[in-house]
Amino acid sequence: MKLFLASGNAHKAREFQSLASASGLPLEILSASAAGGMPPVEEDTGTFTGNARKKARALREKLDALAAGKSRIPNPESQKSPGGGGAGGADSGNAGGGAAGGGGATDAAAFANAWVMADDSGICVDALGGAPGVESAYYAGPQGDPAANLARLAAAMRGVPDGGRGAHYICVLHLIAPGGAGHVFEGRCDGRLARAPRGAGGFGYDPLFIPAGHDRTLGELGDAFKNQLSHRGRAWAAAAAFLATRCAS
Numbered sequence: 001m002k003l004f005l006a007s008g009n010a011h012k013a014r015e016f017q018s019l020a021s022a023s024g025l026p027l028e029i030l031s032a033s034a035a036g037g038m039p040p041v042e043e044d045t046g047t048f049t050g051n052a053r054k055k056a057r058a059l060r061e062k063l064d065a066l067a068a069g070k071s072r073i074p075n076p077e078s079q080k081s082p083g084g085g086g087a088g089g090a091d092s093g094n095a096g097g098g099a100a101g102g103g104g105a106t107d108a109a110a111f112a113n114a115w116v117m118a119d120d121s122g123i124c125v126d127a128l129g130g131a132p133g134v135e136s137a138y139y140a141g142p143q144g145d146p147a148a149n150l151a152r153l154a155a156a157m158r159g160v161p162d163g164g165r166g167a168h169y170i171c172v173l174h175l176i177a178p179g180g181a182g183h184v185f186e187g188r189c190d191g192r193l194a195r196a197p198r199g200a201g202g203f204g205y206d207p208l209f210i211p212a213g214h215d216r217t218l219g220e221l222g223d224a225f226k227n228q229l230s231h232r233g234r235a236w237a238a239a240a241a242f243l244a245t246r247c248a249s
Helices: 010-022 048-067 086-097 104-113 133-138 146-156 223-229 231-248
Strands: 002-005 028-031 115-125 166-176 182-193 209-211
Touching: 002 010, 010 028, 010 115, 010 223, 010 231, 048 104, 048 115, 048 166, 048 182, 115 133, 115 231, 133 146, 166 231, 182 231, 223 231
Parallel strands: 002 028, 002 115
Antiparallel strands: 115 166, 166 182, 182 209
16 A cells, blocks of 8 residues: 655655554555655644645645646656756656556556655744744744754753753644545654754754653664654554554455
């Protein structure tokens, strides 16, 4: 069973594939690049649930259009800039081998029968009144630079004592079935912020976040351990239990 992730984030797609494999589900997780790229979505609902729903619906509509022949994945050659490479080339490279490969009928069936999943997640810091929250991906500006986001949060917390460094991660997953029915799953991971980033694992704010009951950051704990206790891992566990019944039918 194919599941398209409403994101162009390759790291996130790999993380969800790892979670799916660990769950024992016969799922192939594909990024939106395999469908020619994620449609533009303004994440303006102000909530994790609303943003996840909006992204999932946008990609569901695109897959349905591809399945109906009303839209096509751009030819990889036509997406290359004169100098070669570029963002378009990267997306098209994924698209070429992504959803069911070759010809139209096979692709149409793959798009029509695929599930869609959108993730909206972020870190909420007690001392900052819950910020960055839904703005976590753009905390340092609209460019969405993870390193700049991490640096800004570390700087904002520099003078906050250990007792006031509580924080939690939230992840909301919105699944849409081939028929269009939506299903929502949520995961949360409580913890605190380190005095400075530590560890090169994970991504985003992971090098700064210490989960409750531990003394190392998610950046230090490693992906396998992180998947067991992270907000995304917990949301996925609920989604996987739901999907297991669909895979078996």
